[in-house]
Amino acid sequence: MTTKVENVRKVFGDFEALKSVSVSIEEGEFIAILGPSGCGKTTLLRLIAGFEEPTAGSIYIDNNLVGNENHVKPPELRNIGMVFQSFALWPHMKIYDQVEFPIIHHSSTPDRIKSNRKKRMETVLKLVGLSDLSERRPNELSGGQKQRVALARAIAHEPSLLLMDEPLSSLDAELREEMRKEIQILHRKTKSTILYVTHDQGEALAMADRMVIMKDGAIEQIGTPEDIYLRPNTSFVASFVSKAILIPGSWEGSVFYPDAAPDNEWDGKCIASAFKENGTYPVRPDEWIMSKKFSGIQVVINNALYQGREIHYSATDQTGLTVNMITPISERYEIGDKVSIQKTGTKVVSVTSTTAR
Structure with missing residues (x-):
């Protein structure tokens, strides 16, 4: 029935x-x-x-x-x-x-x-x-x-x-x-x-x-x-359910290059066509990794919430876009710290290949 x-x-x-x-x-x-x-x-x-x-x-x-x-x-x-x-x-x-x-x-x-x-x-x-x-x-x-x-x-x-x-x-x-x-x-x-x-x-x-x-x-x-x-199909589903942030950038087939870090290459095989059409990529808070060393999107930490086994960070990039991140308790940063963030699975391409695009 x-x-x-x-x-x-x-x-x-x-x-x-x-x-x-x-x-x-x-x-x-x-x-x-x-x-x-x-x-x-x-x-x-x-x-x-x-x-x-x-x-x-x-x-x-x-x-x-x-x-x-x-x-x-x-x-x-x-x-x-x-x-x-x-x-x-x-x-x-x-x-x-x-x-x-x-x-x-x-x-x-x-x-x-x-x-x-x-x-x-x-x-x-x-x-x-x-x-x-x-x-x-x-x-x-x-x-x-x-x-x-x-x-x-x-x-x-x-x-x-x-x-x-x-x-x-x-x-x-x-x-x-x-x-x-x-x-x-x-x-x-x-x-x-x-x-x-x-x-x-x-x-x-x-x-x-x-x-x-x-x-x-x-x-x-x-x-x-x-x-x-x-695998959200729309921007609303991505932000409402997954709490994802939409990162602007450019698509080449199933590969995405974020505007704020054009040498970062993200796999987009499972990303819905709606995001490719509007030039964005949805990234959940749990998909980010943070460091002061590697090449990525440059952000400034403006808030940190201690949650026991993890810390919820909020940061802002140079365009004013707010990015939320979840990291293990072992990774500690202070408010005001400047860090780089990458999506998990990021491939960093050479300056030459980036320019050629």
């Missing part, structure tokens, strides 16, 4: 929130929709959930049409589970009752689950580590425990599609790390199909099978976390 979004547009008055978006989600797949605020990712999620109706295009769940401009199936008739940013737990209900609610009331709950409700409840509560807390109410739980309740309630009736709208954004940093692992374990054990909306690059890279990168209501790139991070 798959979920398909085909050429979906959504217009609010004069504002086009989604511009002909298409994406397909395979059964058991974990898809993360990533983008900055206002890019349309939550609007897309709400359309799939049935909270909004598309202006154009079609949405299919389990290969059944659930929404187009002429027909919208309401959320309660779609075989989905939903985890909200605010948890959305009922304050008067015990945890057991919260999780049991969709099993009893959801129209898509399989008969085998309804007829073995108690066993299903035991399985789900054990899966999320709430077996001993089932008689508590939400005000007696921590933030992480509330999140587990929301997850248990969403999966209790075995939905075809589990939708998550920035579910970890209200948690502190340490708890977010813990809950990432919990959601990954839950995905592996249940083999649920998950559509996960976030603006956090780390979450998407760590958890997803594939990522959908959005900007201004359109999809910029779809791919595995490794493809997105290492």
Whole structure:
């Protein structure tokens, strides 16, 4: 069973929130929709959930049409589970009752689950580590425990599609790390199909099978976390996900020569054509090496952040371009130091060959 979004547009008055978006989600797949605020990712999620109706295009769940401009199936008739940013737990209900609610009331709950409700409840509560807390109410739980309740309630009736709208954004940093692992374990054990909306690059890279990168209501790139991070197709994806800086220079086939160090030769076989067309090369902070000795781009260190095992440096070249770099703790530089930086794998060519170009 798959979920398909085909050429979906959504217009609010004069504002086009989604511009002909298409994406397909395979059964058991974990898809993360990533983008900055206002890019349309939550609007897309709400359309799939049935909270909004598309202006154009079609949405299919389990290969059944659930929404187009002429027909919208309401959320309660779609075989989905939903985890909200605010948890959305009922304050008067015990945890057991919260999780049991969709099993009893959801129209898509399989008969085998309804007829073995108690066993299903035991399985789900054990899966999320709430077996001993089932008689508590939400005000007696921590933030992480509330999140587990929301997850248990969403999966209790075995939905075809589990939708998550920035579910970890209200948690502190340490708890977010813990809950990432919990959601990954839950995905592996249940083999649920998950559509996960976030603006956090780390979450998407760590958890997803594939990522959908959005900007201004359109999809910029779809791919595995490794493809997105290492092989961005656009300047936006490079800067937003990889935190890459775009270095200006000239291309000769698949070889790049940075303007600030024309004797440096960079291999560009895996660089997307969009960068070759605009004369730039994306370099991530972890791709730089620094020295006061070799030939490279000359920069001045203007900031350093100690991060335990590594140091994050910020430097400026002679044109005013800011470059961010990550180096091991063994490499120490001071603010104001003048250093040369090279991209890893740089080949230094002779002055003669550079001139000949």
